[in-house]
Amino acid sequence: MQRIILYILLCGSLLPGTFRARAQSAEIAGLRSSLPFAKDSMAYVDMLNQLGMYYHLSNIDSCFLLATKAREIALRLHYKRGEAGALKNLGIVYGQQFSIQQAIAYEKAAMALYLASGDSANVCHMMNNLSIDYEAAGNKPLELYYEQQAMAWGSRLSNDSMYSLVLSNYIIKYTKDSTKQHAVKWAYDQLRNITARYPYSREWLYAKMFEAVTLLKQGHGREGEVLINKVADTAIQKGFLHLGIAAYFRVLDDFIPMGYPADSVLYAAKIFKLSQQAGYYELMMKMLPYLYRHYEKVNDADKIAYYGNGIRQLALHQLTLQRQRGEINYLEYFMKEQEMQSLQLRNQVQQQAIERSNLERVTRRILIWFLAALLVLLTGITIVYYRYYRNSRKYELRVDNMNRSIAEKNRLLRSNDDFKNKLISVIAHDFRDPLNNIIRMAAMLQAHSLDKPAMEQLTSQIADSAAETLAVFDNILRWIKSQLSGFIYAPAPCNIYSMMTEALPSIQHAAQEKKVSISIQVPDDIQVAAEREMLQFVHRSLLNSAISFSTPGGQVQVLTTGDAGAVKVWVKVLQINITAAMLPHLFEYRGTSYYKGFRRHDAELALVICKDFMDKMGGHISAAPEKGGFAFVYELPSFH
Template structure:
């Protein structure tokens, strides 16, 4: 459809809000004018004025303007939002039909805001539809599509779905020539037909039948389509629907543009004749231009002059409409709104002056209250801060006391462990020499003992005493290593010589030394003597005197010493815990001391089961 036809379709949406069914236009206007004389309520009087303006937009656009201006003035004085919205809506339609789309958009948008404040959904829907048309013809297609889809979405939820019917027709008219929307257009028309069946005599039937004629033309039945359009236009004229008739006659020009050899000249002349009488001259500019060009080419001077004069009148009216101050009711409306705002501002100023003292007093009270609250908050915050600092100080003192107590407990535990080890060593290592001394004393009482036996016993006591002295020196050395202030200083220790000195610790069991001569360890000699003697003694106890004891030494990164002997009842798990203290076990105390000495010297000591034998070993750095 061309611009003019779509334009008339969309404007008709506003007309649906005043009359659900189609009656003869003159009859409707006569009834409304008669009702106008009977109104005593000003608001109701304004509503009738708006209805008259809406009806006249279909037949006499200047009358539509006159009633809209009058309704707007009364509604403004009465602060009647609904009446003002209707008047603004009619003014937007008037300016749209006068081809002043910017002015139409201004009035339409203000009407939309008022209808939204009133929560009048049907009128919101129709104004959205009108704004879509105004923006479309102003070249603002994205905005036009936005308003169109808002109207579509809102129309689906309206109980008065006759409005939704014309929204669907407008959608179909907008996209009728878009091949990508054929299914959407078809759906819109079918849905509109479904709604029209509820409202016999609705104007929408004209547009539905016009779409059917368009389908006939596309199917090759052009003559049938032209005949149907002429019938519909004549019927609309009889009912006083001049705008509808003009829109219908425009279809014939569209058929000609699509290739059908229709004679559109009579339809154009007829549309111009009825449009000029109804005040639609401005929107008929394309039709007048087409007629003028046609007759100018045909040398019909009379027709050429007639349509040339009409063309000149249209141009003059447009210039007059856009430049005339008394026609720019938007400016007038804004000025009146500004005056109202000044009046309201004066009232507000008077109220401010009347309540200034009270506000000042209230402000002082509020300031005093806030100051008091601030002081209370400051005092509370200070008290909390001091309490927090005291609490932190107490926590710090408590932490220091706990650390000191924990350290003392650890020292007591170490000292207690040292005491237990020392008592165990004394009980084991000094038992034998004391027994020897007792035996010697008993021999001296026995006068019958021969000299050789006595000498042998005395020699054994001497050897045991010397051995005890050595053990006592080692224990003293261990005690010194446990006390504070001990400093370990490694020295060269001949490994083979150290083992030869303690080999007698194995008693009668054979000890085989496989140690290279001259191999020196970096360690403490007395500690190593104690460790070697204790390990050989442990080997004797664990093996129960069975088999031989092999002592080996090998040099890798460290000097690794291993003592191997038979231990058939010994398990790997027992070996893993051999150097741990076990209460009541004298040997475990000695081995724990060996581990302590090895830790002091920075070495490692271990026990492993290898092929049924137990291997006691340690490793220390070599010296040299």
């Protein structure tokens, strides 16, 4: 129910201050009748956006169609404020359709337009919406980020009502969190100070709801219930039906869960009645089953008939909406829009290429005319010298521009060359052992006649090496994708012990050749938030590098430590064959196989890629000296 209350408060903030829920139909009729008489196209866009906002609770399809029409006109007129309003309505539509990622995309686009136009109130509003949407999407870091940004922007606004909304949502969200009670009290004090200047306003009514909950927590539940009903009555008298509904929800979500003996059926019936007056069909559908089942249990024939008729009317209403909506495909619209943006960007690139080509032709023509002019003006040395000097300055400017262009292209070439070298290193590093194993076993097949059990064992080993090669290939593809644009990092729970155990077979042959012992001293319940394939590549690379840097007969230990929500994984090499001066440079890439007088180890480019992966996953990796050796250490957020 908490998200329902946040949504009701959000809806109330979206509507104009003069809005009265019981007059919504009259407002819609008035706006529709005024559309043909709009003074200009921008006013027409604003009216479409306002009309769509009125429709978003009772007819989401109408809200969608009005928003798309308003956006189309706003784009044609280059009317940024109108486009932002349409994007905001589209975000609401996709949020109600549970297409959270699409809703977030539209709200971010609207926020960017509001930022460009300096509309701080709407920027704060979009940040508040994004915090709620990221909560629904389960993205805790971005939820907290936008929540903090909304609080910071709201505190600087001259528009107290928007800051009051942010504070109200914060209080509702954390009122039951025992660790946030100090912050909730601070937010409540701020809200009360603001609303004291506007008695009987919407913000004042919000504050009174929280005052009633505070009375309940202090042991004055009866006084709190009386205050809640007074707030609801005042809101209804002023026409704020959505606030009356929010007040009654406080009883269901706060009073009853805290043990106060309130009549839940009575308040559910009040919410249903107000939702029926306001046309909030979603809330009616949430209340009806509960009320119908209750009166069916107590065998109240009149109430059963009343609420049964309500269910029938809602079913007819939903059937009518489905027939009218014409199979609107919201996802198809979103995908076509993304495709159109891609085509527009491609067209811009082509236009720039054409303009560059035209500029080159113009430059060549100027040069030809310049040479012709020199031939004609050879008779006057002074004139020739003057023209030469003047045109030489122009030529210097053109050469300078060309040099800058060449320098930029060289930078891109170096970047591509670095990526190519890394890729070659990964292939050489991760494919060497599996392919060598396959070749070695194939040679054994050719050189020896083996009995059937030995043949089966050798064939199984070849299959295992081939499977390992394919797994390495998949990891390389994963790394290549992480270097390309459009890569989205999606963390998941990763068990360190099981992943380290899975990585051992890939380096077992190298460990046996150098007689290096490996011990994994990791609890089997340690988990980190990471991308599994990236992290497994890091594990294999660190173990392989540890064996490479270890002396024959050495030891490698894998340990973990954790504090403050993070986990550190240590891969310790107890006997090493490299100097301490090399350790700070193991994760650097210099584009050459030599660095400061020593040859780079084969594993070092793989370590550079490990650092790339850690940066992608929001972690950190380094090499630190230990007693008699050194240790690879990486740190990632713990997964709870």
